[in-house]
Amino acid sequence: MPVSRMTVLVIGATGSIGHLVVEEAIRQGFTVRALVRNPGKARELPTEARVVIGDVTRPKTLSDAVDGVDAVVFTLGSDGAGKVAAESVDYGGVRNVLCALGKRTARIALMTAIGVTNRTGAYNQATEAHDWKRRSERLVRVSGLPYTIVRPGWFDYNRPDQHRLMLLQGDTRQVGDPSDGVVARRQIAQVLVRSLISDRATRKTFELVATTGPAQDDFDALFAPLDPDPPGTLDGVQDSPNMPLNDEPQRVRDDLNAIRAHKFSPAA
Numbered sequence: 001m002p003v004s005r006m007t008v009l010v011i012g013a014t015g016s017i018g019h020l021v022v023e024e025a026i027r028q029g030f031t032v033r034a035l036v037r038n039p040g041k042a043r044e045l046p047t048e049a050r051v052v053i054g055d056v057t058r059p060k061t062l063s064d065a066v067d068g069v070d071a072v073v074f075t076l077g078s079d080g081a082g083k084v085a086a087e088s089v090d091y092g093g094v095r096n097v098l099c100a101l102g103k104r105t106a107r108i109a110l111m112t113a114i115g116v117t118n119r120t121g122a123y124n125q126a127t128e129a130h131d132w133k134r135r136s137e138r139l140v141r142v143s144g145l146p147y148t149i150v151r152p153g154w155f156d157y158n159r160p161d162q163h164r165l166m167l168l169q170g171d172t173r174q175v176g177d178p179s180d181g182v183v184a185r186r187q188i189a190q191v192l193v194r195s196l197i198s199d200r201a202t203r204k205t206f207e208l209v210a211t212t213g214p215a216q217d218d219f220d221a222l223f224a225p226l227d228p229d230p231p232g233t234l235d236g237v238q239d240s241p242n243m244p245l246n247d248e249p250q251r252v253r254d255d256l257n258a259i260r261a262h263k264f265s266p267a268a
């Protein structure tokens with residue numbers, strides 16, 4: 001489908017990455033819909049974006065937002081709000097939007113984080129944010145929808161000469177500080193939007209960082225060499241198998257089964 005006929009829904013549209021995704025998608029010619037929970041913040045978005053008021057933790061507010069969309073970009077986050085919010089927003093938000101989509105087919109771009117498979121570091125021990133973001137990745141993988149999962153490095157810690165994108169797999173950079181990798185917010189938004197229209201990005205999970213050099217403009221060439229996730233797999237193709245399904249909470253296993261079967265029906 002030509003971009004000019006595609007409607008993309010941005011979840012997290014008022015955030016530091018999300019508003020750049022809105023701008024980039026408009027620049028690329030998409031029709032853009034922005035999910036916004038606080039109407040006051042909608043004024044900061046470009047007027048070309050259609051704002052839909054909704055909250056990912058309230059499933060009933062999502063049906064209008066997903067109606068007729070061809071793609072969804074997730075850049076939401078509960079950053080710093082604690083374990084309950086990590087589960088209800090970072091994970092539950094993705095589950096509720098996938099559920100609202102029902103049997104519709106939509107291209108998905110999900111942003112999580114570099115180091116998301118690191119379970120033992122201080123950050124995840126305190127917040128469980130990695131674990132819940134990783135579980136949101138798993139929901140996307142089992143949904144059967146065409147997807148790309150982008151795990152960016154540290155936002156805007158790059159030097160002015162660091163714009164050469166590197167797409168990595170295996171999530172092996174796990175120090176937990178900018179030495180793991182850095183990348184400009186605007187480039188993250190660009191990669192998320194470009195992934196929606198590249199067959200080479202389908203079913204791929206990668207870390208996104210930038211190194212010294214100019215930005216590339218051929219996104220197919222960036223996505224093409226990456227290994228796809230095997231069909232039906234829970235984790236990224238080269239990820240460490242350190243989150244066994246049998247040890248997962250029953251409610252998470254239930255969500256996986258429901259999303260896999262397109263039968264999820266949350267209590268509103």
Ligand SMILES: NC(=O)c1ccc[n+]([C@@H]2O[C@H](COP(=O)([O-])OP(=O)(O)OC[C@H]3O[C@@H](n4cnc5c(N)ncnc54)[C@H](OP(=O)(O)O)[C@@H]3O)[C@@H](O)[C@H]2O)c1
Pocket residue numbers: 011012013014015016017018035036037038041054055056057075076077078079089093112113114129151152153154155
């Ligand atoms: N900082 C880094 O270097 C780095 C690196 C890798 C990954 N990350 C991850 O990237 C994520 C997003 O980053 P960011 O800077 O864009 O975050 P942000 O500016 O805090 O944006 C988060 C977005 O999620 C929305 N949101 C939160 N709860 C919601 C709900 N219940 N319903 C609907 N929308 C909701 C927020 O809406 P409101 O505007 O209404 O609050 C906002 O639009 C974070 O979770 C972070 O962990 C960060």
